Amino acid sequence: MTRLYLPADSFAAAKGADQIAAALQQACDARGLPIEIIRTGSRGMAWLEPLIEIDTAQGRIGYGPVSINDVNALLDAGLLAGGAHQLCVGAIDDLPWMRRQTRLIFARCGFIDPLDIESFRNAGGFSGLEQARAIGPQAVIDVITKSGLRGRGGAGFPAGVKWKGAADAKAETKYVVCNADEGDSGTFADRMLMEGDPFCLIEGMMIAAFAVGAATGYIYSRSEYPCANAVFARALDLAREAGLLGAEAFGAGKPFDIELRIGAGAYVCGEETALLESIEGKRGMVRAKPPLPVHEGLFGRPTIINNVLTLASAPWILVNGAKAYADIGCGRSLGTMPIQLSGVLKHTGLFEAPFGLTLGELINDIGGGSRTGRPIKAVQCGGPLGAYFPPALFDTPYDYEAFAARDGLIGHGGIVAFDDSADMAEQARFAMEFCAIESCGKCTPCRIGSVRGQEVIDRICAGENTEMNLAVLTDLCQTMKLGSLCALGGFTPYPVLSALRHFPQDFVASRKLESAL
Amino acid sequence: MPHDKTPPPAWDSPLAAGVVDRLKSEAGALLPILHALQETFGYIHADAIGLVAETLNLSRAEVHGVVSFYHDFRDKPPPPLVVKLCCAEACQACGGREAARTLLDHLGADWNQPAHGGAVVVEPVYCLGLCALAPAALIGDTLAAGFDGAELRATVDGAQ
Numbered sequence: 001m002t003r004l005y006l007p008a009d010s011f012a013a014a015k016g017a018d019q020i021a022a023a024l025q026q027a028c029d030a031r032g033l034p035i036e037i038i039r040t041g042s043r044g045m046a047w048l049e050p051l052i053e054i055d056t057a058q059g060r061i062g063y064g065p066v067s068i069n070d071v072n073a074l075l076d077a078g079l080l081a082g083g084a085h086q087l088c089v090g091a092i093d094d095l096p097w098m099r100r101q102t103r104l105i106f107a108r109c110g111f112i113d114p115l116d117i118e119s120f121r122n123a124g125g126f127s128g129l130e131q132a133r134a135i136g137p138q139a140v141i142d143v144i145t146k147s148g149l150r151g152r153g154g155a156g157f158p159a160g161v162k163w164k165g166a167a168d169a170k171a172e173t174k175y176v177v178c179n180a181d182e183g184d185s186g187t188f189a190d191r192m193l194m195e196g197d198p199f200c201l202i203e204g205m206m207i208a209a210f211a212v213g214a215a216t217g218y219i220y221s222r223s224e225y226p227c228a229n230a231v232f233a234r235a236l237d238l239a240r241e242a243g244l245l246g247a248e249a250f251g252a253g254k255p256f257d258i259e260l261r262i263g264a265g266a267y268v269c270g271e272e273t274a275l276l277e278s279i280e281g282k283r284g285m286v287r288a289k290p291p292l293p294v295h296e297g298l299f300g301r302p303t304i305i306n307n308v309l310t311l312a313s314a315p316w317i318l319v320n321g322a323k324a325y326a327d328i329g330c331g332r333s334l335g336t337m338p339i340q341l342s343g344v345l346k347h348t349g350l351f352e353a354p355f356g357l358t359l360g361e362l363i364n365d366i367g368g369g370s371r372t373g374r375p376i377k378a379v380q381c382g383g384p385l386g387a388y389f390p391p392a393l394f395d396t397p398y399d400y401e402a403f404a405a406r407d408g409l410i411g412h413g414g415i416v417a418f419d420d421s422a423d424m425a426e427q428a429r430f431a432m433e434f435c436a437i438e439s440c441g442k443c444t445p446c447r448i449g450s451v452r453g454q455e456v457i458d459r460i461c462a463g464e465n466t467e468m469n470l471a472v473l474t475d476l477c478q479t480m481k482l483g484s485l486c487a488l489g490g491f492t493p494y495p496v497l498s499a500l501r502h503f504p505q506d507f508v509a510s511r512k513l514e515s516a517l
Numbered sequence: 518m519p520h521d522k523t524p525p526p527a528w529d530s531p532l533a534a535g536v537v538d539r540l541k542s543e544a545g546a547l548l549p550i551l552h553a554l555q556e557t558f559g560y561i562h563a564d565a566i567g568l569v570a571e572t573l574n575l576s577r578a579e580v581h582g583v584v585s586f587y588h589d590f591r592d593k594p595p596p597p598l599v600v601k602l603c604c605a606e607a608c609q610a611c612g613g614r615e616a617a618r619t620l621l622d623h624l625g626a627d628w629n630q631p632a633h634g635g636a637v638v639v640e641p642v643y644c645l646g647l648c649a650l651a652p653a654a655l656i657g658d659t660l661a662a663g664f665d666g667a668e669l670r671a672t673v674d675g676a677q
Contacts, residue, residue: 010645010646010647010660011647011649011650011662013660014647014650014653014660014661014662014663015650015662015663046649046650047649047650049650182644182646183643183644184644185603185605185606185607185608185643185644185648186605186606186607186648187644187646187648188646188647188648188649190646191646223552223589224601224642224643224644224645224646224655225645225646226655226658227660228646261545261548261549262548262552263548263587264548264551264552264587264588264589264590265587265588265589265642266586266587266588267643278548279545279548280544280545281545281546281547281548281573281583282547282579282583283582283583283586284586284587299544299545340648340649341649342607342610342648342649342651343607343610343611343648343651344610344611348648348649348650349649350649380606384605384606384643414607414648416606416607416610416648417610418610419610422609422610427606427609430606430609434605434643437643438643440586
């Protein structure tokens with residue numbers, strides 16, 4: 001019996017992996033070759049998907065990107081023994097993309113069957129939770145605080161401070177909420193983890209709940225992620241059947257369970273207070289802070305709300321200690337970040353690395369530069385609310401503070417590369433358009449400002465009263481930055497102003513185009 | 518891949534009441550109930566507003582407010598094939614706008630406008646999380662990525 005691995009992850013599925021699995025099984029049956037196909041998560045090398053892996057004495061050998069028409073040729077070439085073929089990429093662990101990573105969160109993703117608890121345990125799963133229970137809630141919060149772990153959703157708030165706030169709050173009922181509403185374009189790490197190693201996230205949520213004394217957890221995911229939701233729901237069922245979740249999750253009389261909730265296509269629900277409103281069954285309207293969720297969160301109770309990657313970092317930190325984690329990274333940005341590369345790069349996907357690589361290394365070295373034959377013009381970092389960086393700023397280290405110093409943000413770790421066919425005036429306008437579509441409507445700068453922003457950019461591009469309209473746009477952006485209740489209105493000026501600052505010629509170019517028509 | 522799903526049943530008050538009853542005691546039950554109703558019937562029928570409001574002791578305005586806030590909820594039955602095309606930045610960087618234009622021109626329809634006699638509709642979606650293989654789409658229940666306009670058009674034609 002030869003064991004093959006093929007992702008069931010959305011990347012691979014979008015490239016026909018399910019059909020390939022069926023064809024492979026059929027072809028092997030016909031040839032009398034006994035095989036077992038294990039469906040895994042993705043290794044994060046999206047450009048190689050669907051990536052078939054074979055167990056050999058040299059480790060796992062990979063073949064990709066495989067199409068359904070390659071199946072017979074691969075078998076002819078001795079796929080099951082790791083035979084030579086033009087799609088063979090060699091040993092997975094030796095690939096530069098894998099070798100150069102520090103995979104703490106994604107160590108098991110793409111390696112194990114995501115829905116096999118035993119494989120998870122054998123690969124170190126649940127040892128963070130065991131350690132947490134051995135040292136007690138207070139010590140867990142100490143470890144998380146000393147590790148320097150910061151919220152990976154975008155704001156970078158120290159996780160330990162949040163956990164301590166909720167632990168200290170006096171209340172009979174507390175909640176742990178996982179923010180899996182990964183709406184930023186260019187990000188897919190949460191999805192990959194939920195599809196590739198859901199028990200890691202369950203373990204992280206359990207550690208957080210144990211630390212603050214919560215008996216109920218919610219994970220708020222997205223309707224746009226049907227595969228992730230199916231895998232995660234199944235993982236929750238398996239955890240309940242195994243008695244890991246339920247009435248005795250933390251021992252006799254100490255229950256904990258997790259409920260999966262799914263949003264309904266509202267980007268703003270990724271904002272933590274809008275997310276809480278949505279779980280409560282309301283419109284996803286942002287709440288004014290204070291009160292902070294750690295004091296008055298879900299259903300008015302003390303609540304810690306953390307991103308998927310923040311919670312999924314906790315098990316490794318508990319096992320390896322605060323110091324081991326804090327030794328990785330740079331400045332005040334400690335540990336690793338699953339960086340998500342997309343756009344026109346040769347190599348796109350998920351690359352987990354310590355903070356501190358420069359943007360240029362990520363784009364040109366890791367990402368391999370442009371694949372379109374046209375030069376990279378700009379990269380947008382941190383999703384639709386993130387700034388556009390020109391190549392002149394590629395020396396910026398990947399670090400929260402270094403990005404902030406250049407009027408940018410790391411956000412949830414997405415980097416989207418554009419080549420010189422991009423029109424940055426069009427991108428600036430889209431930022432305003434997106435804000436208008438997704439605004440919850442509670443505060444005026446976001447609700448009205450975004451609509452006016454589109455109109456003003458249109459006027460600038462049409463060459464109407466350019467100087468005056470540029471002043472209006474700058475002033476409007478300032479108002480949105482300072483006056484919006486949350487990051488949607490508050491950060492939309494980042495892509496707009498960075499496009500204007502670094503690519504003023506595009507606003508002129510489109511103006512010329514308009515007047516020529 | 519042809520669409521072989523059986524169409525959802527027509528609106529049926531007792532069936533809807535059963536769906537609502539099953540979920541009504543959950544904390545913050547409104548969204549799970551609306552999802553379940555849409556899953557069952559394909560959309561949220563106008564009569565559902567009153568039914569849900571009464572069951573959860575909310576006003577009709579509150580329920581309507583929630584239904585209309587979220588982009589996913591429909592107030593009319595959807596066409597048999599819904600194509601959700603990602604319109605966010607990573608897809609824009611990789612020819613998403615051009616692929617969308619090719620498909621819409623081919624169908625002779627605009628966004629959200631049923632085409633081919635109500636057989637298909639193209640809707641924008643903001644991020645399917647397939648950014649590293651952009652552009653991306655959800656065609657019925659099938660994910661697709663890394664296509665150009667001609668390939669997208671062929672896939673959508675094949676799915677109808």
